[in-house]
Amino acid sequence: MDTTNRAAPGEADERTDLPRILVRNSRDGDVPGMLAIYLHHIRRGVDPGVEENEFEPPDAEDLKRRRKSMNRRKMPHLVAEEAGTVVGYAYAVPFRKRPAYRYTIKHSIYVRSDRLHAGIGRRLMTALIDACAAAGFRQMIGYIDAANVASLKLHEGFGFRQVGHLPSVGYKFGHWTDTVMVQRSLGPGATEPPAA
Template identity: 35%
Template sequence: MTRIIRPVHPADADRICAIYNHYVATTTISFEEEPVAATEMQQRIADVTAAELPWLVMVDGDTLIGYAYATKWRARAAYRYSVESSIYLDPDYAGRGAGGTLYEALLAELSQHDLHLVIGGIAQPNEASVRLHERLGFRKVAHFSEVGLKFGRWVDVGYWQLALN
């Protein structure tokens, strides 16, 4: 099948939820504890696009297999040149290059905006995500110990950043 990367459509929300809710239910990659409904995901998509930030999806044939997007890092005006990136893949496609291709497309899109810095927060441990970020040029800049509690255990979060210009 041919993989394409395109901007998200509101109708993608159901499939995005199917991918994301797997991580919510089974991992500490997301700190959400309850599944996200399609209506909530549609609102999240609308919020990102209203902020004029990219939300991209990767489609393999007729199947949406992953998505990546950026959100404002913080609300205060001085942070307006920094964004936080997120990427999620259908677990069946992990480890086969789709994540790198999708993330590169997101970074290319972000470089077309008036932005300076991309920040990736990674719940630890997550060696695959660390490798992906570092392969794309991100460098680790922070580590917060026991910042989240999920599945009855404390989880650390590391932060990696990449300067776009």
Template identity: 40%
Template structure:
């Protein structure tokens, strides 16, 4: 089945909520312990897309397989050129290269929008996520030890980063800021 990428839509929220629920209950990527309901996921979706950040869905003829989005790394104005990526896959989508497709597209869209840096904050220091990010040019920038306690164990958080576009090679043009978070 061919996989395609497209913007995520509000109509995808039931599938997005299901994928995230499974990740919260069984994984370590999210440090949430109780999965949010669909109305909370809708509010998060609206907050992200309403600020101009990309939110992408991976689909095949069977439906939504996973999703990825960029959001503000931090909300203080000096961080406005940096985004944080998030990627979640349904169990049936893992190990099929879909995460790589989503992250590659997210990097391109964020670069095209004018963002200069992307951070990955990898819960549980998950080896597959670390390998994916390294393969796409992210560098290790730090490991925070025992940052979360989930599934009966302490979890580390890995921080990774990569430049987008010109990165730090030139000053950004504030008149072309890509998001809405810091616009007047």
């Protein structure tokens, strides 16, 4: 998958001020970059001035195992690369394990902290939605920290709607946090049954 400089909703193809971004399937060599992005966001959340150290971070081998497991299950696992450097990644996993839920996925998107608000999340989201729809999934779910306004706006721009608000379900950075659940349809959604 190569979606170099592909226009996302609200973004024109002719813009020349955007960096050259390549969105592609992840590889083992991308794991150190993905891990650094993940650890930064987990340790600091949406407030760059606060650091949380009360968790056991995954290591590179753990991320490699997860990535390979997703690839074996034909689940999208993408990276955004700029000048040879991983600046973001996105993936989808099953919403639930039972067969009745096999057409629904949940997703995550992470962008390097110094590249936020540069259109990378939009490019990853575009490619992830396309990949999930092409794989036959019908519903896409996301869980977002209620304080992460930028992520909520990104999802809203892609047609996600809020379907739940879970108050005080997380405790991090010294306080309780809420989670917003968002959802959008893929392909024909629920308008027709899946292919046999």
